[in-house]
Amino acid sequence: MGEEKVEEALQSESNANEEYSFPALRFDVPPHRTYHFHRQFISPTNPNSFLKAVKWSPDGSSFLTSSDDNTLRLFTPPSSETAAPVSASHDDDSFAANVVMHEGESIHDFCWYPYMSSSDLVTNVFATTTRDHPIHLWDATSGQLRCTYRAYDAMDEITAAFSIAFNPAGNKEDNMELLYVLHGQEGGITHVQFSRDGNYLYTGGRKDPYILCWDVRKSVDCVYKLYRSSANTNQRILFDIDPSGQHLGTGGQDGLVHIYNLQTGQWVSSFEAALDTVNGFSFHPFLPHAVSSSGHRRFVIPDDDNKELCLSGNENCVSVWSFCYDSTMETDLKNNGSFNNQSESDYLD
Numbered sequence: 001m002g003e004e005k006v007e008e009a010l011q012s013e014s015n016a017n018e019e020y021s022f023p024a025l026r027f028d029v030p031p032h033r034t035y036h037f038h039r040q041f042i043s044p045t046n047p048n049s050f051l052k053a054v055k056w057s058p059d060g061s062s063f064l065t066s067s068d069d070n071t072l073r074l075f076t077p078p079s080s081e082t083a084a085p086v087s088a089s090h091d092d093d094s095f096a097a098n099v100v101m102h103e104g105e106s107i108h109d110f111c112w113y114p115y116m117s118s119s120d121l122v123t124n125v126f127a128t129t130t131r132d133h134p135i136h137l138w139d140a141t142s143g144q145l146r147c148t149y150r151a152y153d154a155m156d157e158i159t160a161a162f163s164i165a166f167n168p169a170g171n172k173e174d175n176m177e178l179l180y181v182l183h184g185q186e187g188g189i190t191h192v193q194f195s196r197d198g199n200y201l202y203t204g205g206r207k208d209p210y211i212l213c214w215d216v217r218k219s220v221d222c223v224y225k226l227y228r229s230s231a232n233t234n235q236r237i238l239f240d241i242d243p244s245g246q247h248l249g250t251g252g253q254d255g256l257v258h259i260y261n262l263q264t265g266q267w268v269s270s271f272e273a274a275l276d277t278v279n280g281f282s283f284h285p286f287l288p289h290a291v292s293s294s295g296h297r298r299f300v301i302p303d304d305d306n307k308e309l310c311l312s313g314n315e316n317c318v319s320v321w322s323f324c325y326d327s328t329m330e331t332d333l334k335n336n337g338s339f340n341n342q343s344e345s346d347y348l349d
Helices: 003-019 327-336 344-348
Strands: 032-037 051-056 063-067 071-075 099-102 107-112 125-130 135-139 145-149 189-194 200-205 210-215 224-227 239-241 247-250 256-261 266-272 278-283 289-294 318-322
Touching (some): 051 107, 189 239, 224 256
Parallel strands (some): 051 278, 239 278
Antiparallel strands (some): 032 318, 063 071, 135 145, 289 318
16 A cells, blocks of 8 residues: 555544544443344345344444355445435335445455545455455455455465454564464454554454453463353354443344443443344444444255244344443534434434
8 A cells, every 4th residue: 555655544543533532432321223224135045144244444434244145235324414315214224235245255254454544545445355265355435356365375375364454554564473372262263353552352252152351461361251142153253342442342142232341341231233143343433333233144944934034124134323422522523523413312312
């Protein structure tokens, strides 16, 4: 992307952080479901298809989903300046995906370029890794494949990556050195994320009911464990840390999103996000919103008499949530713009 663009992005982010602070979210009040989607994820040719993950873009303008039908869908919530139609019916999707991209095989993972901006065509990209395929870099504006990267294993043979991430600085990383080997997860590792200050690492695994917190400055034992309902599934269940760095949100097989205080490791609250496994949860990068995805593989033979495949609108779905926040932050939020400029009283309705 170029060293100059990275430096400009870093400077811009630093200036923005000085002018804006993330709103203090109120987790004691259940969030309001702002948008909801499920019909777009129904596949007549593959009734067992299900959502696998969802992630907000770094600039907060859109969110990206992946599903078992090897499809990526980009949704851009309408802003107060746009006149995009939004369905008010609970049976219909709030609006259609803006861009749809198809991969050739099962999608293992995807990630946004960290300094992505929808207004900059050069940086508006994300990367994917799929089974038996090289890494793909996609143009989020047009939905076209921009380039590919081949990964090689220890035998110098082309292989597929199981997970993918950009260097946080957005540039090339030359020094790859093993620092720690951490033991403690009961199942295979499916998700890792650093705290906002970089001092702690949070890890989650399959068939493991706990997210472990590690202090990377003295990584001997884990600091604490955060419970979630995931002991009976091989599915990857993603969690996320809010931009303030104070709370972590995670889904589970119980259909709930659990919120934890990262300073104490204590449970704060939970809310029902779906009647299904909540496999993805992502906080908006600077507004009091979040997005969740749900779904799991159903090992059944599809036929006309099988009622399990007649899913409700709260299964295999994506929802955008609006949280209450301290009223002192309301003016700042409106000044920074939002696709859903509601007051605190609106969130409580």
